[in-house]
Amino acid sequence: MEKAISQKDVAKIIGVSTAxxxxxxxxxxxxxxxxxxxxxxxxxxxxxxxxxxxARSLRSGRSDVVCVMLSDTLSYSFSDPMANLLLEGISDVxxxxxxxxxxxxxxxxxxxxxxxxxxPDGFIFYGTPRGSSFDRILSLGKPCVTVDFTYxxxxxxxxxxxGACCELAKAAIRDKNDLVAVIGMRFLTASxxxxxxxxxxxxxxxxxxxxxxxxxxxxxxxxxxxxxxxxIIHLHRNKPKEAEIAARLLLMQEQRPNLIxxxxxxxxxxxCRVAQQLNLRIPEDxxxxxxxxxxxxxxxxxxxxxxxxxxxxKGREAATMLLEGVTEHRKVPVELRLRGTH
Amino acid sequence: MEKAISQKDVAKIIGVSTAxxxxxxxxxxxxxxxxxxxxxxxxxxxxxxxxxxxARSLRSGRSDVVCVMLSDTLSYSFSDPMANLLLEGISDVxxxxxxxxxxxxxxxxxxxxxxxxxxPDGFIFYGTPRGSSFDRILSLGKPCVTVDFTYxxxxxxxxxxxGACCELAKAAIRDKNDLVAVIGMRFLTASxxxxxxxxxxxxxxxxxxxxxxxxxxxxxxxxxxxxxxxxIIHLHRNKPKEAEIAARLLLMQEQRPNLIxxxxxxxxxxxCRVAQQLNLRIPEDxxxxxxxxxxxxxxxxxxxxxxxxxxxxKGREAATMLLEGVTEHRKVPVELRLRGTH
DNA sequence: CTGAAAGCGCTTACAG
DNA sequence: CTGAAAGCGCTTACAG
Numbered sequence: 001m002e003k004a005i006s007q008k009d010v011a012k013i014i015g016v017s018t019a020x021x022x023x024x025x026x027x028x029x030x031x032x033x034x035x036x037x038x039x040x041x042x043x044x045x046x047x048x049x050x051x052x053x054x055a056r057s058l059r060s061g062r063s064d065v066v067c068v069m070l071s072d073t074l075s076y077s078f079s080d081p082m083a084n085l086l087l088e089g090i091s092d093v094x095x096x097x098x099x100x101x102x103x104x105x106x107x108x109x110x111x112x113x114x115x116x117x118x119x120p121d122g123f124i125f126y127g128t129p130r131g132s133s134f135d136r137i138l139s140l141g142k143p144c145v146t147v148d149f150t151y152x153x154x155x156x157x158x159x160x161x162x163g164a165c166c167e168l169a170k171a172a173i174r175d176k177n178d179l180v181a182v183i184g185m186r187f188l189t190a191s192x193x194x195x196x197x198x199x200x201x202x203x204x205x206x207x208x209x210x211x212x213x214x215x216x217x218x219x220x221x222x223x224x225x226x227x228x229x230x231x232i233i234h235l236h237r238n239k240p241k242e243a244e245i246a247a248r249l250l251l252m253q254e255q256r257p258n259l260i261x262x263x264x265x266x267x268x269x270x271x272c273r274v275a276q277q278l279n280l281r282i283p284e285d286x287x288x289x290x291x292x293x294x295x296x297x298x299x300x301x302x303x304x305x306x307x308x309x310x311x312x313x314k315g316r317e318a319a320t321m322l323l324e325g326v327t328e329h330r331k332v333p334v335e336l337r338l339r340g341t342h
Numbered sequence: 343m344e345k346a347i348s349q350k351d352v353a354k355i356i357g358v359s360t361a362x363x364x365x366x367x368x369x370x371x372x373x374x375x376x377x378x379x380x381x382x383x384x385x386x387x388x389x390x391x392x393x394x395x396x397a398r399s400l401r402s403g404r405s406d407v408v409c410v411m412l413s414d415t416l417s418y419s420f421s422d423p424m425a426n427l428l429l430e431g432i433s434d435v436x437x438x439x440x441x442x443x444x445x446x447x448x449x450x451x452x453x454x455x456x457x458x459x460x461x462p463d464g465f466i467f468y469g470t471p472r473g474s475s476f477d478r479i480l481s482l483g484k485p486c487v488t489v490d491f492t493y494x495x496x497x498x499x500x501x502x503x504x505g506a507c508c509e510l511a512k513a514a515i516r517d518k519n520d521l522v523a524v525i526g527m528r529f530l531t532a533s534x535x536x537x538x539x540x541x542x543x544x545x546x547x548x549x550x551x552x553x554x555x556x557x558x559x560x561x562x563x564x565x566x567x568x569x570x571x572x573x574i575i576h577l578h579r580n581k582p583k584e585a586e587i588a589a590r591l592l593l594m595q596e597q598r599p600n601l602i603x604x605x606x607x608x609x610x611x612x613x614c615r616v617a618q619q620l621n622l623r624i625p626e627d628x629x630x631x632x633x634x635x636x637x638x639x640x641x642x643x644x645x646x647x648x649x650x651x652x653x654x655x656k657g658r659e660a661a662t663m664l665l666e667g668v669t670e671h672r673k674v675p676v677e678l679r680l681r682g683t684h
Numbered sequence: 685c686t687g688a689a690a691g692c693g694c695t696t697a698c699a700g
Numbered sequence: 701c702t703g704a705a706a707g708c709g710c711t712t713a714c715a716g
Contacts, residue, residue, distance in 0.1 A: 018693090031701065051693075055694040060695060085420070110440045116407070116442045119395040140346065349709065368711075377686090393710060400692050401711045401712085402711060
């Protein structure tokens with residue numbers, strides 16, 4: 001395959017300057033419609049499909065590429081229902097605005113990725129970033145929007161995790177005799193399933209799961225119930241397999257909880273499956289709540305009690321904020337969905 | 343925010359040539375370890391995080407970006423379980439090989455996307471492409487791999503859809519008195535749910551669902567059963583909502599089928615839900631089979647009878663083929679999973 | 685092992 | 701409305 005034809009080549013063949021070819025593609029107002037049409041159709045004939053991406057980007061300083069920086073590996077994110085909904089919303093708005101989507105993970109800082117960080121015109125950070133990319137990208141001074149976390153006065157999009165979880169706990173807890181447990185992810189950086197220690201409780205991170213936990217505790221406290229650290233299970237990731245392990249841990253212990261507040265529907269549904277295997281009836285023997293209200297939660301026979309957040313709308317909003325240059329902190333509404341499992 | 347520091351700037355400050363700075367980042371063998379370390383640490387101090395992406399790409403002719411060209415919108419693809427698994431596998435291998443992932447949809451041909459098509463070093467096409475991007479990209483002469491379709495001698499990765507479906511039909515059909523229906527997507531280009539006409543049957547496209555249908559018909563024929571076009575429902579997309587409409591269509595007709603062969607687990611699970619709403623017992627009143635063996639299929643109480651394909655492995659294989667420059671046609675193994683719904 | 689210099693393909697002010 | 705020319709930031713053969 002020989003080298004592709006360039007703007008200079010087609011300009012010479014058509015008999016105009018390169019500026020005219022460039023303008024035909026980029027600035028229609030700079031030349032007559034007739035000339036523009038002629039140039040464009042000649043280009044098509046010659047197999048020139050428009051300015052070379054890297055050259056244009058170098059010269060103009062723009063790429064029309066938006067980076068979505070995920071706080072976990074891409075691979076994991078594709079398996080997470082809420083991440084998929086968010087990406088759905090983002091990709092819609094980007095497509096509507098002729099932007100390309102580059103997916104990166106802040107868990108990676110290879111040379112190649114560091115280099116690629118200079119490509120996008122803007123960034124959407126989804127979830128608290130892990131590695132060094134966040135600082136590097138901030139120093140680039142390009143537009144950024146943060147989702148599910150806040151950083152100084154960067155525009156951000158969040159959910160009222162604390163409030164929603166407080167309300168949910170109040171709705172799900174009957175009286176002070178309830179034994180309440182919690183399963184959530186990312187309380188710690190540990191990559192194993194484990195109970196929290198008393199000490200862990202004094203070191204909350206910026207992860208949203210801590211806001212949720214504090215919400216649960218506040219709601220529980222309102223009902224006269226204390227959620228002890230021993231009954232709070234940390235998962236590395238929002239994965240069914242991990243959640244099943246956590247559920248077994250809780251449901252086979254001497255003092256079996258009769259209510260498990262889960263930080264996601266994925267976890268809650270896994271708990272329901274384990275309960276079924278152990279012949280525990282829901283909600284008679286065990287009550288379970290989720291978070292997110294993913295589609296599968298609505299398919300469950302009992303109907304999962306959970307908190308709805310609109311992932312697609314959240315993605316759309318985040319992308320819109322970036323493209324419109326919004327500079328404020330915004331909230332996405334959430335809604336309690338009280339169904340059969342509590 | 344002032345302009346970012348360039349290679350030229352740091353070279354002057356450190357007191358070496360730009361070539362040395364470039365080599366420190368790109369070709370470690372071209373200078374002594376000591377000098378390289380000094381250059382790198384000075385760069386870090388100065389806030390120079392490496393060569394500018396577009397400039398490097400323009401000069402070197404490489405971008406280290408791989409494009410995954412989806413046959414549907416990004417938005418839809420993020421909602422499809424198999425697409426997500428494929429992306430999971432691809433993203434793993436790309437990360438391992440320091441490649442960035444750019445997601446595009448062949449349904450789009452905006453100027454911005456056409457321009458961006460010149461950026462990647464290689465392409466993975468997932469599913470039969472829709473618009474004009476395929477031809478344009480082929481003319482670029484860059485490495486391509488096709489997944490779930492074949493084009494001339496481009497390297498491809500496929501599944502034996504025909505064989506698997508033939509076997510599945512043989513396993514699921516009991517005798518020639520069975521009334522068999524099929525629900526699948528993309529038989530036609532119509533964006534509505536509809537029964538196929540006799541005429542439609544004579545115009546198979548290159549979509550994999552046609553191979554599957556022909557496999558079903560062959561297996562059925564082996565059992566003395568004919569699947570009539572009226573009992574074959576076309577869905578626009580592999581979506582639960584559409585599948586539920588199709589299921590209602592079939593289950594409420596006068597001659598109710600007692601076996602529905604579905605082209606995906608998403609469809610099959612939707613059929614099971616509708617059957618339950620209609621108080622039909624599975625498998626006594628209705629048998630159902632799927633395709634893919636997604637995680638949810640294993641969660642279903644009855645255990646869905648389906649065909650397993652390893653989406654993550656498929657993605658890994660496709661990415662590996664692209665990066666290693668494989669030029670052959672390859673197959674991913676599939677496996678019948680006979681469980682409770684047939 | 686290091687440096688001076690050409691040029692990748694384009695966009696954009698500027699002169700006409 | 702059009703064209704000549706500078707230069708975006710880098711990589712790479714080449715000379716030393």
